[in-house]
Amino acid sequence: MFEPGHLNRKKQPGMPGVPDYDIDVYYEVRHDPKEGVLLHFRLSGQVAGQSVAEEFDMHRDTAFNFASRLAKAAVKLGLPPNASPIMRSHGEYDAMFADIRKKLNVNPGDPVDFDHLDKDGC
Template structure:
C-alpha cells in the first residue's frame, strides 16, 4: 500500500523460499547544511518474525535510486534478493518514484554528483 511519504509491503507466506515479511518505509525531505537537501528513509518491520529498523539518507541527486537501497536493507534483514518488497507492485513503485522526485524538485536531466553515489551506499 502506498500513500505519499509511506510504503507498506506484506507478503503471502505460502511462496516457497520467501519468508513472511511485513515492511514499512517512511520518507521525508531533510535539509542538512553540509550536504544540502536529502531524502531521509526509515524502514522497519518484521521478516520471519524478527523485528528490524533501519534509517538512511540519500542525496537529492541520487534519491531516484531508492529502490536499490530499500532492497539492500531488506536483504540485509532476511528477505531474499528475488523477493524485494519495492518492485512487487509496479504502479506503487511509479507513484513513489514520482512522489520522491516531486518532493525533491528533481527534473529529468538534472546532473548527478558521482561522489554522492558512494556516500549513499550505491
C-alpha cells in the first residue's frame, strides 16, 4: 500500500524461502546545514516475528536510487536479496518515484554529485 511519504509491504503468498514480513517505509525531506537537502528514510516493522528498524539519508541528487538503497536495508533486516519490498508492485514504485521527485523538486537533467553516491551507499 502506498500513500505519499509511506509505503507498506507484507509478504505475499507464494514466496517460498522468504520469511514473513510486514515493513513500513517512511520518507521525508530534511535540511542539513552541512549536506543540504536530504531525503530521510525510516524502515520499521517485523521480519520473521522480530521487530526491525533502520534509518538512513540520501542526498537530493541521488535519492532516485532509493530502490537499491531500500533493497540493501531490507537484506540487512533479514530479507533475502530477491525479496526487496520496494519492487513488488511497479505501479507503487512509479508513484513513490513521482512523489519523491515532487518533494525534492528535482528535474531530469539536474546534475549529480558523484561523491554523494558513495556517501549514500548507492
